[in-house]
Structure formats: C-alpha cells, structure tokens
Amino acid sequence: MTPEEDPHRAIGAYVLYALPPAEEHAFENHLAGCDPCHREVVDLLETAARLGAAVRSVPVSPQARARTLQAVAHTRQDRPPHRPRAPGRRALRLALAASIVAAAVLGGVAVRQHVEADDARARAVRAEQQARTAGAAITEVLTAPDATVHTGELTGGTTAAVVVSLDQARAVFAAYGLPALTGGKVYELWYAAEAGDVRPAGLVAGSAPNGTHVLKGSPAAAVAVGVTVEPAGGSPQPTTEPLGIIPLKT
Amino acid sequence: MPHSFDPHARVEDLLARVADGDRDAFTGVYDALSGSVMGLVCRIVRDVAQAEEVTQEVMIEIWRTADRYRPERGTAKAWVLTVAHRRAVDRVRSAQAGTEREQRTGVLAPERPFDEVAEIVQDHDEQRRLHRCLTALARQERVPLMLAYYQGLTYLEVADALSTPEGTVKSRMRAGLRRLRACLEADA
Numbered sequence: 001m002t003p004e005e006d007p008h009r010a011i012g013a014y015v016l017y018a019l020p021p022a023e024e025h026a027f028e029n030h031l032a033g034c035d036p037c038h039r040e041v042v043d044l045l046e047t048a049a050r051l052g053a054a055v056r057s058v059p060v061s062p063q064a065r066a067r068t069l070q071a072v073a074h075t076r077q078d079r080p081p082h083r084p085r086a087p088g089r090r091a092l093r094l095a096l097a098a099s100i101v102a103a104a105v106l107g108g109v110a111v112r113q114h115v116e117a118d119d120a121r122a123r124a125v126r127a128e129q130q131a132r133t134a135g136a137a138i139t140e141v142l143t144a145p146d147a148t149v150h151t152g153e154l155t156g157g158t159t160a161a162v163v164v165s166l167d168q169a170r171a172v173f174a175a176y177g178l179p180a181l182t183g184g185k186v187y188e189l190w191y192a193a194e195a196g197d198v199r200p201a202g203l204v205a206g207s208a209p210n211g212t213h214v215l216k217g218s219p220a221a222a223v224a225v226g227v228t229v230e231p232a233g234g235s236p237q238p239t240t241e242p243l244g245i246i247p248l249k250t
Numbered sequence: 251m252p253h254s255f256d257p258h259a260r261v262e263d264l265l266a267r268v269a270d271g272d273r274d275a276f277t278g279v280y281d282a283l284s285g286s287v288m289g290l291v292c293r294i295v296r297d298v299a300q301a302e303e304v305t306q307e308v309m310i311e312i313w314r315t316a317d318r319y320r321p322e323r324g325t326a327k328a329w330v331l332t333v334a335h336r337r338a339v340d341r342v343r344s345a346q347a348g349t350e351r352e353q354r355t356g357v358l359a360p361e362r363p364f365d366e367v368a369e370i371v372q373d374h375d376e377q378r379r380l381h382r383c384l385t386a387l388a389r390q391e392r393v394p395l396m397l398a399y400y401q402g403l404t405y406l407e408v409a410d411a412l413s414t415p416e417g418t419v420k421s422r423m424r425a426g427l428r429r430l431r432a433c434l435e436a437d438a
Contacts, residue, residue: 009417012424013405017339018398020406042323044424047431049328051399052335054380055293056371057285060305065280068306072276077269078314140318168318 011037015044029212031142032163032174033149041143137214141165141172154178154227154244162215162225162246169218173204173225174211181206184232189215191222192245201225203234224248261326269317276313283327284309287334294338294402295345304341308334339402383433391426394419 007030013019014027031037060068141147144165151161158177165171173189181187187204202216206229215225226245228238261282267275287308292301311333319329372378384392397403397411405423409416 009420009424012422012427013398013420015427016395016398016405016423017336018403018405018408018423020404043431044427045332046324046328047427047434048335048399049324049331050376050380050430050434051395052290052331053286053327054370054377055286055289056373057289058292058298058301060284060288060302064302064306065284068280068284068309069273069277071306071310072273072313075310075313077271077316143323145320145322167320 008034008037008040011040011044015041015048025211028138028142029174029176032161032172032212033151035149038143038147042145045143137170138172138212141168141170141214144168148248150225150246150248152244152246156243158243160227160244160246162219162248164219164248166220169220171201171215171219171222171225173202173213173215175227176210178204178209180209181229185229186232186234187243188228188230188234188238189213190226190228190238190242191215191217191219192224192226193221194223198226198238200234200236203230219248222248262321265312265316265319265326265329266321268313269319276316279312279326279330280309283330286327287330290331290334291338291341293400294335295341300341300345301338304337305334308337311337335399342402379434383430386433387426387429390414391422391429394422395426395430398423 007027010019010023010027014024014031019027031041142163144167146167147163147165149161149163151159154160154175156177156179158175160173160175163172163174178187185206187206187209189201189204190198191201192198200216201222202213204213219225224245224247226238226242228240228242230239259278261279264275264278264282268279284305288301288305291304291308292298295301295304308330312330319326323329370377370381370384372381387395393412394405394408397408398405403411405419406416408414408423409419412419414422
C-alpha cells in the first residue's frame with residue numbers, strides 16, 4: 001500500500017483471498033479498528049462463497065472418505081466443547097489496581113502506512129501453514145459478529161487495540177510503534193479482572209513486537225488488557241510498571 | 251454403519267454437534283458437503299489427486315474448528331466453502347512458489363479464458379441467479395473476480411495479467427463483489 005491509499009479499497013481483494021500476505025496482515029490490522037469494514041467483510045465473504053457454491057460437485061471416492069473419517073477419529077479438536085460461561089462474569093466494571101495507569105482511549109488503530117522490506121522477508125521465511133493458521137484465528141476474531149474494539153495509548157504514544165469476541169472466548173491484540181527490546185526481553189500481555197487479579201495473556205517477541213497477536217486465554221472475566229516488559233520467557237505476574245492498559249469497556 | 255443423526259438434519263445443526271465433538275454428526279457434514287468442497291478445490295487446483303488431499307485437509311480443519319462457525323454470519327456451506335477456497339488457493343500458491351509463479355501468470359494470461367462464466371453450472375435456481383448476476387457485471391469487474399477466486403491469483407497478478415494498474419484492480423474487485431451482492435439480493 002502507498003501512504004495515500006484508502007485502505008478500504010483492499011476489502012474486495014481481502015475477501016477474495018487475493019492480498020499478498022504482508023498486505024493481508026496490514027489490512028487485518030486496519031480491520032481491527034474499523035467497524036464498517038468488519039460488516040462489509042462479513043457480507044462480501046458470503047457473496048464470494050456463492051461463487052464457490054456455483055461450481056459442479058465432484059464426488060469424493062469412498063477410499064478418500066474412509067481416510068478422512070479415520071483421520072478425524074484421531075484428530076483432536078482445537079478447543080474442548082463449549083464451557084458455559086457463568087452469568088454475570090461479563091459485567092465489566094473498571095476497578096483496576098491503583099498502580100495501573102489510566103489509558104487514554106483513542107479513536108482507532110494506527111494504520112501502518114507501508115510494509116518494511118525486512119518485515120516482509122521475515123514473514124516469507126515463516127512456515128506458510130503456521131502463518132495461515134494464525135492468520136485464520138485472527139480473522140475469526142476480527143470478523144466475529146460480536147467483536148468489540150477497544151483502543152488505548154501506551155507509553156511513548158504507541159496506539160494499541162484489543163478486539164474481543166466473547167462468543168469465541170478470544171481476543172486479539174494489535175500494536176504498531178512498539179520499540180524493539182534487547183537482551184531477550186519480551187512484551188507480556190495481561191488480562192486484568194475487576195477484583196484486581198492479573199493473569200498472563202501471552203508473550204510478544206521483544207525483537208519483533210509489532211503486528212497482530214491472538215491473546216492466550218479467554219477475555220471473559222477481564223476488564224482490561226495490560227502490557228509490560230518482562231525478562232525472557234515472561235513472568236507469572238508483572239514485574240515492571242505497565243506501558244499502558246486498554247480498558248475493555250462495553 | 252448406523253448413524254445416530256437424522257439424515258434430514260440441517261447441516262448447520264450437524265455442525266453445532268460437531269463442535270461438541272460428535273463424530274457421527276461430522277460424517278453427516280462430510281456427506282452433505284464434501285462433494286461441493288471437492289468440486290471447488292478441483293476447479294482451483296486442477297488436479298484430482300491433489301484436490302483429494304486438499305479436500306481431506308479442509309474437512310479435517312472443519313472438524314477441528316467447528317466451534318468457530320457462527321450461524322448468524324451465513325450458512326454452514328458458505329463457511330465450509332470459504333475454508334475450502336483458502337486451502338485450495340494455498341495449495342496452488344505453494345506449488346507455484348518461486349520463479350514458476352511468474353511464469354504461471356504469464357502462461358495463463360493469453361491461453362486460459364478469463365471469462366469462465368460458461369463454466370458455472372446452472373442446475374439450480376441459486377446457480378442460475380448467480381450466473382445471471384455475473385453476466386450482468388461489466389466485464390472489467392467480473393474478470394478480476396473470476397481470476398482471483400477460481401485461479402487463486404493475487405490482485406497483483408491479476409493486474410499483471412490484465413495490464414491494468416494495481417489500484418484499479420483492487421477497486422474493481424470490491425466494486426464487483428458489492429454489485430454482485432446487490433444483484434443477488436435484489437433478485438432473491
């Protein structure tokens with residue numbers, strides 16, 4: 001993308017799976033902060049699927065059918081069957097520990113203007129399947145009908161966003177402008193509960209922190225997401241002042 | 251093999267049971283949709299043996315991720331075909347990675363028909379409607395959609411194949427899909 005280009009123009013190519021990976025990633029970052037885009041993507045994906053439904057069916061051989069059913073019998077599902085959420089846990093009130101800085105809520109996610117060559121090369125060497133799987137998980141959250149977008153500013157003026165889907169019990173964190181860390185240090189994400197409990201929500205490589213990440217665990221009981229810098233491997237509890245928090249307001 | 255599901259159950263309902271780990275329900279989903287998946291994948295990868303592999307990948311992915319299906323976002327078939335489309339395109343792209351890829355767009359451009367509307371089957375009302383709406387699109391909007399969707403070209407490759415500016419292709423893909431959607435809805 002060139003800096004002047006309207007990012008919405010990419011919606012059609014995104015839906016057709018016709019964006020090169022780096023641009024797809026940049027578009028998903030934009031999508032995280034763009035409710036109208038989100039609706040359009042859901043609508044147009046349905047339209048694109050009509051193109052798929054118009055192709056003549058080809059029966060699968062009985063052998064192939066047997067192989068697949070056999071394989072499924074030995075394949076674990078990605079997540080265990082739905083756990084019912086206790087009612088009331090979604091009642092979000094912002095009552096965070098006093099040590100946490102109040103976050104300034106901004107209007108949207110910073111759209112990355114261009115893709116750095118190094119970044120593109122690094123992505124190219126990543127195993128394609130792995131990238132696709134992670135991308136799909138991010139897309140699932142960003143396009144969930146109940147997805148809500150929460151933004152905040154981190155120390156140093158970086159804008160960060162968290163997209164939450166309670167239906168999917170998942171959240172995605174997106175940030176651009178986070179400085180790279182040295183000495184093996186990592187950015188650690190945290191879910192903060194209203195009682196002030198903080199639990200780890202995943203690590204972001206300090207050497208390449210920018211982009212979109214699926215958080216570890218469900219955002220169901222969380223009222224905010226915090227970011228701290230931690231030693232290599234992360235910490236069970238924050239050991240530094242948060243760079244910022246993103247309140248998950250409803 | 252005895253099945254504990256109603257053969258007339260809606261695929262959406264079966265998929266909800268698959269999300270809870272019900273393998274019989276998965277067999278039902280498989281029997282309902284594997285032919286459509288295989289058809290679409292064959293169309294994109296153009297090789298039966300590879301299409302069979304990709305179809306297996308797709309159906310296993312459906313098994314693993316059935317809990318991500320959201321009925322309010324569309325039919326089960328649309329969701330499964332979206333997964334199938336992506337996996338088929340992944341296969342085409344990884345098979346053609348590197349220098350060959352460039353050659354491929356070049357070779358396809360003059361020899362393969364851009365306008366594959368004729369290949370759209372018209373067995374059902376729904377398919378006839380799609381055919382009508384595709385035909386109603388301006389060629390410059392239809393061709394980029396067809397090349398991207400059925401041949402797995404990126405918008406950059408489409409731009410190259412059609413000698414059209416990249417930004418224009420992007421805009422036409424979006425405009426074409428929106429117009430197609432409007433036509434399908436108006437005609438429903």
